[in-house]
Amino acid sequence: MKKVNGTNNKYLKxxxxxxxxxxxxxxxxxxxxxxxxxxxxLKIYYDHLKEGxxxxxxxxxxxxxxxxxxxxxxxxxxxxxxxxxxxKSPLTxxxxxxxxxxxxxxxxxxxxxxxxILTGKSPDPxxxxxxxxxxxxxxxxxxxxxxxxxxxxxxSMSAREASAVIxxxxxxxxxxxxxxxxxxxxxxxxxxxxxxxxxxxAIVARGFSHKMEPVHPAGFKKATKKLKKYIHRSExxxxxxxxxxxxxxxxxxxxxxxxxxxxxxxYHPAVEQTSGEAMAxxxxxxxxxxxxxxxxxxxxxHYKDGKLHQIPEYETNGMFGSNIExxxxxxxxxxNDLMNSLGMDTISVxxxxxWAMEAAEKGIRKSELEFGKFDNISQIINDIAYLxxxxxxLAMGSRWLSEKYGGSDFAxxxxxxxxxxxxxxxxxxxxxxxxxxxxxxxxxxxxLVGMEILFPYMKPLSLKGKAEWAIFYEDLFAAMNSxxxxxxxxxxxxxxxxxxxxxPPVLLRPVVAFFPRLSQLLxxxxxxxxxxxxxxxxxxxxxxxxxxxERINKLERWxxxxxxxxxxxxxxxxxxxxxxxTKFQGKxxxxxxxxxxxxxxxxxxxxxxxxxxxxxxxxxxVDL
Ligand code: SF4
Numbered sequence: 001m002k003k004v005n006g007t008n009n010k011y012l013k014x015x016x017x018x019x020x021x022x023x024x025x026x027x028x029x030x031x032x033x034x035x036x037x038x039x040x041x042l043k044i045y046y047d048h049l050k051e052g053x054x055x056x057x058x059x060x061x062x063x064x065x066x067x068x069x070x071x072x073x074x075x076x077x078x079x080x081x082x083x084x085x086x087x088k089s090p091l092t093x094x095x096x097x098x099x100x101x102x103x104x105x106x107x108x109x110x111x112x113x114x115x116x117i118l119t120g121k122s123p124d125p126x127x128x129x130x131x132x133x134x135x136x137x138x139x140x141x142x143x144x145x146x147x148x149x150x151x152x153x154x155x156s157m158s159a160r161e162a163s164a165v166i167x168x169x170x171x172x173x174x175x176x177x178x179x180x181x182x183x184x185x186x187x188x189x190x191x192x193x194x195x196x197x198x199x200x201x202a203i204v205a206r207g208f209s210h211k212m213e214p215v216h217p218a219g220f221k222k223a224t225k226k227l228k229k230y231i232h233r234s235e236x237x238x239x240x241x242x243x244x245x246x247x248x249x250x251x252x253x254x255x256x257x258x259x260x261x262x263x264x265x266x267y268h269p270a271v272e273q274t275s276g277e278a279m280a281x282x283x284x285x286x287x288x289x290x291x292x293x294x295x296x297x298x299x300x301x302h303y304k305d306g307k308l309h310q311i312p313e314y315e316t317n318g319m320f321g322s323n324i325e326x327x328x329x330x331x332x333x334x335x336n337d338l339m340n341s342l343g344m345d346t347i348s349v350x351x352x353x354x355w356a357m358e359a360a361e362k363g364i365r366k367s368e369l370e371f372g373k374f375d376n377i378s379q380i381i382n383d384i385a386y387l388x389x390x391x392x393x394l395a396m397g398s399r400w401l402s403e404k405y406g407g408s409d410f411a412x413x414x415x416x417x418x419x420x421x422x423x424x425x426x427x428x429x430x431x432x433x434x435x436x437x438x439x440x441x442x443x444x445x446x447x448l449v450g451m452e453i454l455f456p457y458m459k460p461l462s463l464k465g466k467a468e469w470a471i472f473y474e475d476l477f478a479a480m481n482s483x484x485x486x487x488x489x490x491x492x493x494x495x496x497x498x499x500x501x502x503x504p505p506v507l508l509r510p511v512v513a514f515f516p517r518l519s520q521l522l523x524x525x526x527x528x529x530x531x532x533x534x535x536x537x538x539x540x541x542x543x544x545x546x547x548x549x550e551r552i553n554k555l556e557r558w559x560x561x562x563x564x565x566x567x568x569x570x571x572x573x574x575x576x577x578x579x580x581x582t583k584f585q586g587k588x589x590x591x592x593x594x595x596x597x598x599x600x601x602x603x604x605x606x607x608x609x610x611x612x613x614x615x616x617x618x619x620x621x622v623d624l
Contacts, residue, residue, distance in 0.1 A: 002112070002132075002210045006536040007036070007071060011044070012113045012130060016198050017061065017120035019137040021130075024117055032538050033621060036071030036114070038097045039482035039552040041086035044068075044117060045095065046559060053562040058090035058190075059173055059197035061121035067108065067164065067203070068115040070484020074106045074292075075212050075220070077531050078228050079486035081106050081291035083115075085164075089189040090197075091175040091348065091397055092416040092440050093564040095556050096189035099481055101290025102181020103162035107207035122199040125171075127155070131206040140201040144171065147341040148180045151202060160208045167343025169385040170196035174395040176348040176384075180340065183310060184290055184298075187345040189417065189439065212535070220534025227485075227527040230492035231294045236454065237491050240297040243276025244285070245314035248454070250275050252318075255453045255460065256584035257426035259323040261371055262354035263412050263575055266423050266584035270327035274317050279329055285311055295488050303333060312336040312346070315443070318421025319350025324357060325371040338378060342385035348397060349384060351418030353377070355398040355411050356390075365405040409574030415440030415567055424576055424591050426584075427452040429466040431591035435570045436470065436600060436610070438556050444487055446473035455494055457512045461589055465513035467600040472520050475549030482552060483532060493525050551620040558612040570597060570610045 009031065011024040026040065034043045048064055049056060056062050066086040073080055083105035089096035108116065112132040125140035143154055148167040155163055163181060170177040170192030177192030178185045186192075214220035231237055239247040249271060252258035256266045272278065279285065283301025288310065290298065299311040312320070312332050320332045339346050353369060360367040367390060368376050383391025393401060398418055402411035412419045417440025424431030429448030437445030448470055452460035458469070477487055499519050500508050512519050529540040540548075560568050576591050601608065605616050614624060 003213050004112070004210050005213055006215050007031070007212065008109070008112050008114045008210065010113060011115040011117050012135070013117040013119065014128060014135060015120050016118060016122040016126070016200065019122070021135045026114060028538070031536065033548065033551060035479060035482035035532065035548050037068050037082070037482040037484040038084045038086065038099070038478065039548060041066040041068035041084050041097060041115070042095065042552055042556050045086060046555065048119070053559055056088050056563065058088045058093065058194060061198070063088050063194055063197075065118040065191065065194050065198060066115060067104070069105050069109045069113070072483050072485060072531050072535055073109045075214065075535055076292070077224050077485065078231055078294035079290070079292070079489050080484060081293070082484040082486060083108070084481060084484060085179055085186040085191050087191055087194045088563065089191065089439070090173070090193050091190040093567045094415060094439065094560045095563065096191065096439050097481065098179075098186035098188045098191055099484065100179070100181055100184050100186040101293070101486065102164065102184035103291055104164040104181040104203070104205055106291055107160070107162035107205035109212070110207035110210050111205050112210045116203065118198055118200065121197065125199045125201055127202045127204065128200060129204045129206065132209050143201050148343050149341045155202060155204060157204060158206070161204050161206045163202050163204045165202040166192045166195050167341060167385070169193070169342050169344045171201070172385065172387050172395070173197060174344060174385060174387070175397050176345045176352070176395070178343050178345050180343060183288065185340070188347065188442070190345070192343050214535045215537030216534045219530055223527045223530035223534055227489060227492065227531070228294050230496050230527070231489060234492045234495035236495060237295050237488070239276075240295055240488065241287070243280050244297050244299040244311055246274070246276030246279055246311070246317055248276075248314045249317070250277070251453050252422070255426045256582070256586050257422045257430075257449065257453065259318045259421045259423055260583070261325055262323060262358045262410055263419075263423050264579070264582065266426065266582040268322055268325075268583070271322050273327045274321045274329055274332070279311055282329065283311060290486070293486070295486065297488060304330065309333050309337060310340070315421045316346035316350065319347055319354070323350060323354045323421065326374055328374075331374055331377070335377060335381060338381050342381065344381070344385060347420055348418040349381065351412055352394050352398045352401070353380070355401060355407065356394060358410050359401070359405060359407045362407065364407050365401070409578070412573050412575065413441050414572060415569065417441040419443075419573070422449050424572065425582070425589055427460040428463065428591050428596065429458065429460070429470060431572055431576060431593060432466055432470050432596040432600060435572050435593055435597065438553065438560055444477065446470040446477065447487070448473065450491070450494070451512075457500060457508060459509055459513065461587060462513065463592065463595055463599070465516045466596055467603050468516035470600060471603055472516070472546070474553055475546045476525060477549070478552040479545045479549035480528065482548065483528060485528065485531070493523065493527070496524060498522050547620065551622060554612045554617060554620060555622050557610075558614075558617060561611050568610065
């Protein structure tokens with residue numbers, strides 16, 4: 001076993017055109033400025049393609065696909081067995097990172113590589129197998145065409161090996177195709193289609209020949225211990241451990257963020273049947289999580305066929321439950337399994353089906369799909385993956401469909417990415433988070449619904465402080481996705497936040513809203529910088545972590561504007577801006593996006609259309 005001080009600092013670069021490979025060295029300067037994971041993937045993309053950003057066809061050979069391992073992966077740090085998949089997305093036409101907690105990450109990192117860069121396009125379908133010093137290009141043969149379950153079996157990997165694979169949807173170029181590793185997914189943005197366009201069916205890493213050793217073991221151990229303590233003390237994270245992300249269902253019922261009938265209604269009494277608590281009882285669930293996780297939000301449960309099945313995440317549950325007026329969780333489990341084996345993002349497929357149901361109801365597009373009718377859903381999911389019949393159009397996503405047929409007000413997407421299962425009319429900050437996220441309708445950009453409803457430290461229907469907190473979390477999460485520590489550890493950090501501990505409840509919300517900077521100063525995320533410094537030996541402060549996050553967010557946005565300016569509209573679907581009346585019994589509102597954006601742009605130093613200036617990038621030490 002070779003001991004590595006800190007990180008490997010090299011990527012495996014594979015040229016698929018001629019089946020050759022080389023070593024791509026990461027400089028100390030880039031490691032410091034971009035941290036790892038998402039940040040380094042972005043910088044590598046920039047260094048390879050900065051001259052031709054406007055001419056990249058996402059499914060053309062010029063797009064590059066990067067698998068970027070987390071900096072702290074395979075070190076014993078909590079919730080850190082994660083990696084980022086990064087490329088220009090065929091769904092949004094913008095840069096896109098998708099994080100995955102599957103076993104490929106650890107195998108790749110312990111094979112001596114901090115990541116893999118795929119360039120070009122293989123002439124024939126191929127499986128890539130690599131270890132620390134060799135790469136095999138194996139003809140995919142009959143593996144091409146297999147679903148992800150069949151493929152993992154056929155690859156018959158040893159205990160030291162792990163894979164990242166695509167299913168039939170990725171091969172067919174479905175814009176919502178995902179990449180699977182173990183039972184976890186890089187789900188969003190259609191990156192499975194990018195892998196398929198390169199004719200790569202699977203990448204198999206043979207690892208566990210290298211061991212990461214912190215440069216400062218004592219500091220690293222201390223930071224690990226601290227973060228684990230935060231996680232284990234958090235009452236909120238206990239609910240994730242017990243009920244998974246579906247612990248969020250009951251919050252949605254109370255607050256009115258549940259997606260019901262293509263986000264029309266915000267409430268239905270039967271949503272309770274899909275709660276994490278109801279599913280835990282019905283399926284006697286148990287943990288089934290990403291590797292080395294201290295939270296364990298993933299679950300499996302006993303299904304009626306007597307076997308253990310993956311319990312769908314909150315997002316899948318919402319999109320294939322209340323959003324299409326289905327309250328039968330058995331069906332959601334079956335469809336989830338099906339989409340996972342075909343390799344498709346459940347959020348985008350669900351959002352697209354709901355659009356098609358409403359479009360059919362309004363008579364603007366013919367379809368067999370109907371709210372409350374489920375006998376044809378499995379068939380249509382298959383048809384999308386294989387581009388058959390109506391599935392051929394649905395595979396293009398809700399933005400494309402609404403541009404062809406009309407109905408953009410109820411195409412619930414931002415920048416082409418279908419929105420996740422939180423209705424932002426219940427939490428205005430979440431509306432801002434969706435609108436400004438570089439990757440589109442992503443719930444994880446700044447995830448303000450956390451501060452507004454899950455930890456109710458801010459009034460959800462208020463403007464005050466929202467822009468400032470959105471910026472704070474966008475930068476913190478960009479840095480976390482670069483270290484690749486799961487964003488959910490952020491709840492552990494939030495649980496230790498001294499402001500709610502020492503300020504009486506009546507003053508808490510005003511303090512957080514009116515003094516956001518001061519409140520943020522009292523938050524302690526130093527565990528992250530201490531992990532980074534302890535592992536790499538590179539000095540990093542708590543403030544430095546946020547600055548790296550800002551650099552990453554802004555360089556990505558600057559590149560997106562060069563790549564596809566028309567696609568960079570920070571907007572929300574008309575439904576969230578204009579349709580006030582819903583079936584929710586609480587306060588009905590729309591999102592005052594213009595006001596939120598005005599303050600956000602000002603604080604972010606963006607132009608009136610949300611563009612980053614070159615001088616701002618220079619201020620952040622970006623070398624253009
Ligand atoms: S909390 Fe959930 S998503 Fe995060 S690392 Fe653990 S299992 Fe994976």
